[in-house]
Amino acid sequence: MVLDRRAELGEFLRSRRARLRPEELGLPTYGQRRRVPGLRREELAQLAGVSVDYYIRLEQGRSLHFSAEVLDAVARALRLDAAERAHLHRLARPAPATAPEPAARPPLRSGIHRLLSSIHDVPAYLVDQNTTVVAWNRLAAALITDFGALTPAQRNMARLSFLDEGMRHLYADWPTRARDVVAFLRLDASRLPADPSTAALIKELSAASAEFRELWAEHQVKEKSHGRYLYRHPVVGDLELAYETLRLPDSPGLALVVHTADEGSPSHAALQLLAARAAGRRTPTS
Incomplete structure (x- = not known):
C-alpha cells in the first residue's frame, strides 16, 4: 500500500x-439549500x-x-x-519518477543515548516519522509506558494511542490526543508517501480501529512542534505537561520530545515525585 x-x-x-x-x-447564499x-x-x-x-x-x-x-x-x-x-x-507536486527505496535507519549514535540518560528530571524520548519511539529515558517510561517491556513494533505512539486501553486512561482528553496523533502521522506520511512502513501502519490501524478510520478520513495535518496535555497518572495523579519537539539536524525523520511542567506548580511537584520513584530514590510518601 x-x-x-x-x-x-x-x-x-x-x-x-x-x-x-x-x-x-x-x-451570498440566497437561502438556497446546498x-x-x-x-x-x-x-x-x-x-x-x-x-x-x-x-x-x-x-x-x-x-x-x-x-x-x-x-x-x-x-x-x-x-x-x-x-x-x-x-x-x-x-500538488509530482513525485520523483523513481522514488528511492527508504534507507535502513543507521544505529543511533552513542551520544544520543548518553543525552537521554543524562536527562533525569523531565520525560524525554526520540520518535521517528511513524511515531515509533526509538529511544527514551527512564522518566519517559515511568510517565507513558514501559517501552522496554514492548517489542520494537509495539513502541509506536499511534498504535498505543488507539489499541492500548492504558493509554486511553493516561490522557485526560484522549479524543484530542488521538486527533493530534493522526494529524502528526498524516503530515509525515505525505513527506514519505512511498515508505512501506508508514503505509503498513496506516493499513493496520484502519483495520483495527473505527476511531482511527474516522479521524484519518478528516485529513487533518499538524506539525508536532509544541503543545500541552493533561495526564492522569496512576501513581502520582494529574500532571499538566508541556512538550517541545526538537528535530535532529542530520536525521530529519527523528525528533526529540521533551515534557516539562511549570515551575512551582502541582504538576511540577508530581513530576518530581515521579522522577524520584523512577530513579529508586526515597520520597516522603515511599
Whole structure:
C-alpha cells in the first residue's frame, strides 16, 4: 500500500472546502439549500481568483504541475495554516519518477543515548516519522509506558494511542490526543508517501480501529512542534505537561520530545515525585 498523492490531494481539498461556510466569507447564499457542506468548487475558485476549470483540475488531480502562486491563492481562500499550506504544496507536486527505496535507519549514535540518560528530571524520548519511539529515558517510561517491556513494533505512539486501553486512561482528553496523533502521522506520511512502513501502519490501524478510520478520513495535518496535555497518572495523579519537539539536524525523520511542567506548580511537584520513584530514590510518601 502506497499513498496515492492524487487521491490524497482531492480528498484534502474537499475536506477543507467542507469546513468553510459561505456566509463566513461574505458570499451570498440566497437561502438556497446546498447539496454539499461548505463551499462549492465555483465559490472556492472565485475566492482564489482562478477559473473554475483550473480549480477542478487541481482538486481532481488531473495535473500535478500547478504554480506556487496558484497553490498559495487556493491556500488563502481555504484559510489553511502553515502546516496545511505546506501539505498542499507537497501533494500538488509530482513525485520523483523513481522514488528511492527508504534507507535502513543507521544505529543511533552513542551520544544520543548518553543525552537521554543524562536527562533525569523531565520525560524525554526520540520518535521517528511513524511515531515509533526509538529511544527514551527512564522518566519517559515511568510517565507513558514501559517501552522496554514492548517489542520494537509495539513502541509506536499511534498504535498505543488507539489499541492500548492504558493509554486511553493516561490522557485526560484522549479524543484530542488521538486527533493530534493522526494529524502528526498524516503530515509525515505525505513527506514519505512511498515508505512501506508508514503505509503498513496506516493499513493496520484502519483495520483495527473505527476511531482511527474516522479521524484519518478528516485529513487533518499538524506539525508536532509544541503543545500541552493533561495526564492522569496512576501513581502520582494529574500532571499538566508541556512538550517541545526538537528535530535532529542530520536525521530529519527523528525528533526529540521533551515534557516539562511549570515551575512551582502541582504538576511540577508530581513530576518530581515521579522522577524520584523512577530513579529508586526515597520520597516522603515511599
